[in-house]
Amino acid sequence: ETPYVDNMLWLVDSMIKEHTRSKGIPLVQKQYWPQGQEGAALLTHSVDNLQKWNYTDLLLSLGTDVAMFFTLNWKQLFHTISSKFKYLFTNVELYWNFEEYRALEEASGYRSTFYIAPDKNEYINYSLDDPDLQEEIRQLTRTGNEIGLLLTPDKTNPDDYITRKQVMLHQLHQETIGIRQLHYKINENLRGLHSKLNPAYSQSTALRDMPGYINGVTVPYQPWIGGLSVPWYELPTIYCDAHLRVGRFKTLQLEPAKKLLKKFFQSTIRTRGVFGLDLNLASYYDIPYVKKLYTYALALIKSGGIWVPTANELSQWWHKRNRVTINETEYEISIFFPDNLENFTLKIINIKNIKEILGVPAKVEGNMVSFSNVNADSIAVIRLNQEL
Template sequence: MLKKVEQNKDLWDLFTKKEEYDPALLDKYGRFPYYLSRQRNVFEPEVSEFLLKSGLSPEYPEGKKFAICLTHDIDFVYTGMLNTAARTVKALRRGQFAEASMLPFSRINKTWSPLWNFRRIMELEEKYGAKSTFYFLTLDPENEDFTFSIEELEGELSRISDEGWEVGLHGGHEAYNNPAEIKNKKRKLERVLRKDVMGYRNHYLRFKTPETWELLADAGFGYDSTFGYHDCAGFRNGMCHPFRPYNLKTGKEIEILELPLTIMDTTLFHSQMRLDFKQAWSLTEQLILTVERYRGVLTVLWHNTYMQGEYLEFYKKLLQYCSEKGAWMAPGAQICDWWNKEYNL
């Protein structure tokens, strides 16, 4: 079916992200941002629309019309000392004396840390018939942004995996462009998890088109879910369906599936968008309805650090809305396994 897209130059250039090959400008993290793109219709999946008109008609498990891929990047599992002190003061002011007494000792008893919240996230999602993917950093102390050792989480990783959620790799700053780093961190996570790791997302959404896909395929990953703009929600290459990337340099498909990222919490509320909660929900609802219309997959990234206060309520609202819509809410690996079997990839 991609042959039909190839015959339409504008859509083919969008699908393959030709403009991202050897770009003249990148941001400070080596990313190609939305504001540099010629694509101005980012909230409409133009390539997916074309594919549906050409005969694509996905049928999801149990007759579901569309899917939601729920994901969480785990950058922190402890609060810093200053942050802990501030949280303690706030808890005291609210009269939450038990929480206030526990927070300073969260390093001693890890389950007291508000960011050691994997089980609470799972319990919440289970209420709505949903499961998700947790992407964990596996950094070494000398790596940038090191905040925890993955070995500390061995029991939690086993529980997440055993209960049907997914554990994936959250590659560090340099992994997206470093084959040895990707492979080393994958092996490290697999040693702790004692299972193969299929899913990947890079820290800070750092990505190089198309080289990162090639490195991930060579490292043995089944899918990636990094491919979204850090500074804007929407459909980076006009796709709201999983797809095999195409390398314009080699003229071949890459042996990995991409689950394109559609919505990230920090993009909505910070970054360049800086939406308030009402605006953020209006856009989120629009994107959900769009993906439903095109029988696609909407990938959501909600950090464990955003599972508090109004951000948590927003995530609950998203779960409830998608549940009422009858979406299939599943981890990335499960969606990819289904897609590969459905289309004999």
């Protein structure tokens, strides 16, 4: 429940700052996020189920309805039965909720990442060849959202995994793509397959029974697979719809769900980490309050000065940020930018006066130096007054 690694790093960071302050030693620190935001949030949706009912499932579900009746869970039973009548008389697909999520996000000015599987199998009940799904994908990408690859464990050999990646890349006309393992059920064999895919990033790890932090970390990290560090980043997922289910027929009430979300959001942002949120398309219907919960989450993010990129944007930023190098001398700080960057922020500690900044457009506010429109291979030079 606690990002213990990040908390420890925060403690070390505080000790270093206190030591340099007492000694009057200048210190330059990269900020985690482009404009020095308090933290980041990833809005994601797993597209694992697009068909709630077919005629076979309607018949097979009668036993489940009887079991639900004896649990006295009348609200859920009524919700289930009404969904059956809606399907029978209108043929409306209750899990097809792309537009619903998109509308909520657009109202907040945000974009998200949808993880979609490339083929129908025992875990997935839709096909990428579906014209309606292809139109949804086009609409999502036109509006700046991102499509990731949802991987299933039905075929666990490298050739099949690579084929699925190529199918999705062909559909999207892209060269790279990020991945998520279905239901976050990951093992060493699947990690090895992920490594062979060489994805843009992975977002395949999360606690399945409750919100929290895998390995106590809230920021992207490079996992080790087969004794080697991979070149791509694992992005965190902190809170997902599976955490709202407390039994086969029961979910948390709305208010406890909101309190849990707020608790982990605040805990994540306290360490300036990434609040990864995953609400799948089916949960929008199956959990009646998900619209209210997501609206609450978006408002919480909006109020916190949080950066909200797509998963690929965050992965690219973290990679470029790590490549920025800083060289300090007594009266000069030089920063080398190997990549194009729209924004980049430094925190200057124990330095009272900056004489000038050369080479890259920059703005100084307090102890923050913000760079903008940085070209690849640029060098910024911060010249300091000789009196501190």
